[in-house]
Amino acid sequence: MKATYFLGNGKFETKEVPLRKPEADEVVVKVAACGICGTDIHIYHGDKGSADVTPPVILGHEFSGIVEEIGANVTSLQVGDHVTVDPNIYCGSCHYCKIGKKNMCRNLFAIGVNRDGGFAEKCVVPEKQCVLLDKKIPLEYGAMTEPLACCLRGIDIADIRPGNTVLVIGDGAIGLLMVQLAKLAGASKVILSAPIDSRREIGLALGADVVVNPVKEDLLGRIREEFRSDGADVVIECVGSIQATGQAVEAADRGGTVLLFSVPKAGATYCLSMESVFQKELKICGSFVNPDTHGRAAALISSGKIRLEPILTHAFPIDQLEDAIHMQMRADSIKVLVKPGITEMERNSGIAAR
Numbered sequence: 592m593k594a595t596y597f598l599g600n601g602k603f604e605t606k607e608v609p610l611r612k613p614e615a616d617e618v619v620v621k622v623a624a625c626g627i628c629g630t631d632i633h634i635y636h637g638d639k640g641s642a643d644v645t646p647p648v649i650l651g652h653e654f655s656g657i658v659e660e661i662g663a664n665v666t667s668l669q670v671g672d673h674v675t676v677d678p679n680i681y682c683g684s685c686h687y688c689k690i691g692k693k694n695m696c697r698n699l700f701a702i703g704v705n706r707d708g709g710f711a712e713k714c715v716v717p718e719k720q721c722v723l724l725d726k727k728i729p730l731e732y733g734a735m736t737e738p739l740a741c742c743l744r745g746i747d748i749a750d751i752r753p754g755n756t757v758l759v760i761g762d763g764a765i766g767l768l769m770v771q772l773a774k775l776a777g778a779s780k781v782i783l784s785a786p787i788d789s790r791r792e793i794g795l796a797l798g799a800d801v802v803v804n805p806v807k808e809d810l811l812g813r814i815r816e817e818f819r820s821d822g823a824d825v826v827i828e829c830v831g832s833i834q835a836t837g838q839a840v841e842a843a844d845r846g847g848t849v850l851l852f853s854v855p856k857a858g859a860t861y862c863l864s865m866e867s868v869f870q871k872e873l874k875i876c877g878s879f880v881n882p883d884t885h886g887r888a889a890a891l892i893s894s895g896k897i898r899l900e901p902i903l904t905h906a907f908p909i910d911q912l913e914d915a916i917h918m919q920m921r922a923d924s925i926k927v928l929v930k931p932g933i934t935e936m937e938r939n940s941g942i943a944a945r
């Protein structure tokens with residue numbers, strides 16, 4: 592099979608390699624699509640702290656595909672099933688695994704980070720990491736299950752109640768998923784703060800009630816006007832900058848919740864007003880990976896309740912992974928996929944994510 596290895600120092604190599612036989616509890620997944628994640632970009636740049644990678648390794652942890660071969664003891668999957676892969680593997684025996692906090696696992700490792708992942712034609716994965724997708728849904732959508740599962744973890748922590756007001760800061764793929772999840776969770780009104788013109792339009796199409804350009808408009812003023820209060824009940828920050836963190840804390844209403852969802856730069860710090868935490872009785876929360884949310888994310892995608900077609904903007908063949916990463920960093924892309932089976936026609940069209 593063809594696979595693209597990360598060699599370290601921002602270098603990749605695509606080559607033909609033999610595929611190993613699946614163990615008794617593993618399956619072979621023929622990869623249909625694999626998303627480029629912010630984590631991949633951090634790894635590409637050699638940033639410390641986001642993920643410990645030992646090259647050479649095949650990256651890619653947001654993927655979907657078709658089961659092509661099953662190990663001797665596999666019972667829950669059949670050849671031909673459409674699946675998405677939960678990349679995170681927990682040890683099950685450390686302190687955190689035993690107290691119901693598996694995402695804090697001391698020995699957490701991930702497919703596509705610490706072991707070979709989805710930037711390949713095929714990937715051998717444990718049966719227990721696979722979640723079925725409805726065959727009626729395009730397999731490309733399945734590649735969004737992992738990011739959606741991470742968003743669901745955040746939404747669970749933010750604890751949006753029916754009727755709450757929600758501000759989503761950030762117009763990337765995550766922000767656009769969060770808008771939809773906030774609406775599904777029962778928010779009465781969702782404001783999306785989006786600096787890119789085209790993203791505000793997409794935000795409205797995906798269910799945001801109000802969109803604001805934070806560069807040109809007074810975000811806080813608009814929030815107070817729209818929500819008729821001092822801020823939002825729940826603020827979800829999906830940018831990863833100090834400025835956005837400041838906006839999030841400022842825009843939270845008295846008694847509000849701030850979810851700092853983005854993956855920050857290693858070592859990033861923010862100077863917090865203790866007074867506003869006290870006086871506003873703020874809850875400030877983090878969210879880490881996707882414990883037990885992958886199944887619900889796959890169910891949401893299979894149901895068609897989450898709209899993905901405006902988010903999936905570009906697709907690249909497997910031997911152009913570096914180009915795909917560069918495209919993911921550009922403002923004119925939202926989510927970039929790598930598709931090993933991309934056709935010549937799709938490749939030439941430039942935009943071929945769906």
Ligand SMILES: [Zn+2]
Nearest residue numbers: 628629630653
């Ligand atoms: Zn990811």
Ligand SMILES: [Zn+2]
Nearest residue numbers: 682685688696
């Ligand atoms: Zn553990």
